Amino acid sequence: KQEVTQIPAALSVPEGENLVLNCSFTDSAIYNLQWFRQDPGKGLTSLLLIQSSQREQTSGRLNASLDKSSGRSTLYIAASQPGDSATYLCAVTTQGGSEKLVFGKGTKLTVNP
């Protein structure tokens, strides 16, 4: 059974700092990995999608890496801003034809002005 773990559970940083969020998964046979942003009481916004054959994806100040063999992914946020404050979720789609996303519990990020 696929399990996704995210550390830390919460992170508070001053504005402008670069930071890294971590995600690990137990079954390396994944189809892809996604990072999402969730604002309080709101839905999910997909930030980055990494296919199993890729090692990283970049979008603006965000960079996500994937090491499938070790079951790890990181989300790097450069020059953090107060508007980046949200919960960041990592989710994997396991191979085998299933479309099911397995989510971690998320990392709650607070960027202080």
Next chain:
Amino acid sequence: GAVVSQHPSRVICKSGTSVKIECRSLDFQATTMFWYRQFPKKSLMLMATSNEGSKATYEQGVEKDKFLINHASLTLSTLTVTSAHPEDSSFYICSARWDRWVLAFFGQGTRLTVV
């Protein structure tokens, strides 16, 4: 990106009543829709997957007679929580995708409180 609208965003109902939550794809045809549930400090958990015109596939441990899912059209899926109990209070969120897409798009979620 594609837009998925979920309604209502919040609902409070009395124990024993039924509640219907709608999930609509506004600008694309959703061949597949997914329903998730998120308890406080827990992960989002998939409840069921539905394909237009066919019965939903429920995840292990999810009671299909309690959580009725209807995906009658390519733009609408509904989740009905029947005979709701306080332990059903949770955040319910849907996602939808077209069959040629890799990504699914999420609705804004529904906060259900059963009193």
